[in-house]
Structures are given as structure tokens and as C-alpha cells.
Amino acid sequence: MINDLREFLNLLEAKKDLVHISRPTSPRFEIAAGIRKTSDIEGPALLFDNVVGHSMPVVGGLYAVRRRAIWGLETTPDKIHSKIMEGLKNHIPPRLVKDGPCKEVILTGEDADFSRLPICTHNSKDAGPFITIGLGFIRHPDYGNNVSISRMQIYDGKTMGCRSVPPQHLGVYFREFEAKGKAMEVAFTIGNDPYVTLCSQVSGSIFMDELEIAGGWRGEPVDVVQCETIDVQVPATSEIVLEGELTAGERRTEGPFGEFPGYYQAVTEQPVFKLKAITHRRNPIYITALTGPPTTDNHVMREIVLEAVLYDRIRQICPTVRDVCVTKGGVNLHVVVSIRPTFIAQARDVMLACFSTERIRPKLVTVVDEDIDPRDPVMVEWAMATRFQADRDLMVLPRQVGAPLDPSTPAPRLGAIMGIDATRPYGQEFPEVAVVPGAEDFVIPGWTDSRR
């Protein structure tokens, strides 16, 4: 069982999927450049051991490829959907323990300062350094605990901007505190095990505590400790914990920042986080993640959870679903579903199921037959080219709730959604696929097949 970030890094080291960068590397653009490069070539995770101006190492690109997210949850590609659903259905609440490694060093007062951390600047026009993979822990008297990632822009040693926009839960909680004139206590953890990290990507009911899902994935509770200065609990093995609060009635300019659709997000006014304490492990490891054009950590972390949630929903109306793929280029907005249709227009049913899944708004759902691997873009395109007719098989629903930050929409979150039925016409004669016998098993001496 992977219990913290360090154990995950050790596992990757053993799998030769972690490379140390030991020359001096700047947190301004240079670390991000390394992450961009390794993300583009599906390369290893990077551990920057020698960060200019800091003694803390920085890990980057940890979730930039699917294989590492799957290893992180200690499962395999064919079991990933069921593994994720197991946790979503069998919640195990966290266990409060007295002490944990994240309390080995406690910094308060003047010692609590963001300048101690190697916070990175990523894209050339970003407003400055951003914490990009901090897990926000909050609690609400009625809704309970919540875990989610929000990026944060550093203003100075004690303050940062926190992008929080409803229906995202952090934004909803905060506005309720603010309406009562109260600050909202928040702890951001940096550097967690993959279970805790990925549970932050489940967007379900506001009453759900995402840490219970991490417990479900683990098969045992996540140990949490009470924070020093606020009434919030955080995973005991976190590398770094930032304790503080979002102040009521205060906003500050946040952005620009290169966002998940791949473009700079417009500057907006966002709530302000005031730092009260930093606690960390001895020799802590800082982590940063990239967001921007596909594929980045941000896309992979979300895709893994979205696929499982969609798969489970589709399976209820179409038990003959084979697989669901949130595609690589689609910035989490394009979905391909492979099914064996059992009645007419079932592909359209599948599209509607995807479009009506809670808080998930694909922009395009393509449905293909069971013989098409939805993870193979060539075969998906082949199905579209040969089994789909636009006048008959295209479904366009205008003016729906669109994706946040999609720059092509006429108004924020308002957009058209589209379904493509690339399954063979149901119940009609259709030409048979041409097959060469024996090709799968044919060995070409000295040549390994890299395509599949």
C-alpha cells in the first residue's frame, strides 16, 4: 500500500519511471519546461533535486501520463474503472490520529512564509508563481468535509489568490461563510499519496467527503491530524501543509494563468488566502503540476475519474458497454464510448446518459461499436469515416450548460453539445470487415510492435 508521496516515488524509481534532474534548475519556467517536455513525450516523472534558491526538491509531471496514475492506485489498465467505482461505492471515513509526520516541523508567525517553498512559475504570461496541485481541505457545518484542487497565485509571503467559482464546492462553501461575514478556514496540502491526491478529482454531491473515497480505494481509512491553528483535519503523511483562511468580503486580481483548455484564462477577482502556519515533514518534497494544452497532469488526473464515473452511469442503461475513453486531445471534453448495441438508437441513449451525468459536461460524445477500441484514435476515426452519416447520426443540442473556460462558447458555460453515432445502423445489413488471417501472431524478426 502506498501511504505517502515518498513511497510512490520509490515505486516509480523501481519501475525506472522517475528521473532525477540534478543540475541547478530554476523554479521560474525551467521546472515547468521539464514537465512540458516529459508530458509531450510521455516520459518519466521528474525529481528536481537542485532547485535554485531552495533546499527542497520539486517533483513534477507525476500524473502527466495515465500509466503512473494507474500505478498510483495500485491497479491495472483493465481494472481502473472498477477500482475507482469501488471507492465511490464503499466509503471508508478517515481516522483521526494524534500526531503525524506532517507535524515534524511547525512554522508560525514570521516563520510561516511562502518564500520558503519553491513555488514555480509555469507559462510565460502567468501572473507569477502558482501552487498548482495543492489539495484544499475545508469543512462546513451542514455539508461536512471537502477535498479539491484549486490553483493559487502567490502575492507575497503571507497572501495568495485562490480561484474558487461555484458550482465548485470550495466556491460554494466560501460564499456561505462570507454571507455570514465569516472567514473560511482552509488547509492546503502539498505532496500526498496518489489515493488522497486523486480523490480530489471526484466531483459528486456536496455532502460527500472525498477522503472517504480515498479510504474506499485503499481499503482502510486515511489517517488525518488536526491542524495547529485552524479547525481542519489533513492527511498525516502530507509533505507540506499550509494553514490559513479565505477572508470575507475581500477580492484581489488573479491571473492570467494558462488553464486546462490550453489558453490563458482572463484576469478575474478572486478570494484571498491569508497564511497562518506552515507545517511540514523533515526534508519535505514539494510538488508542482502543469496545466495547459493537452496532455498535462491536470487532464490525466481528471480523465481517470471522469471515465469511471461515466462508465458506471452508461452501464446502468447499456450493460454491454465495453470501455469509455476521455480522449487525449479533448481537454476532458471529448468522450468515446464503445458498446455492443442491443436495441435501436441505443447510442443516442448513451449520449444522453453522458450529457446528464452530474457535474460532468462533455462537449462531444462519440459512440462506436464493440470492435472499435475507443483508445485507438485511428480506429475511432475509421468508424466515423465508414459507419457515420452526418444527416442521420449527428445529434446537436444547442445552448446547454457548457464547459467552464471553453473559449469558443458564446457566453461562459453556455455551449452546444454534440453526439456522433458511429455504430453500424442497427438491425440492417452491413458489409463485413476484411480480415487477414494470422496477422496478429506474425512475428517480424528483430522488430517490436510499438503501435499497440
Ligand SMILES: Cc1cc2nc3c(=O)[nH]c(=O)nc-3n(C[C@H](O)[C@H](O)[C@H](O)COP(=O)(O)O)c2cc1C
Ligand atoms: C492539477 C489540477 C488543477 C486544478 N485547478 C483547479 C482550479 O484552479 N479551479 C477549479 O475550480 N478546479 C480546479 N481543478 C479541478 C477540481 O479540482 C475538480 O473539479 C474537483 O473535482 C472539484 O472538487 P469539488 O467537486 O469538491 O468542487 C484542478 C484539477 C487539477 C487536477
Ligand SMILES: [Mn+2]
Ligand atoms: Mn466536493
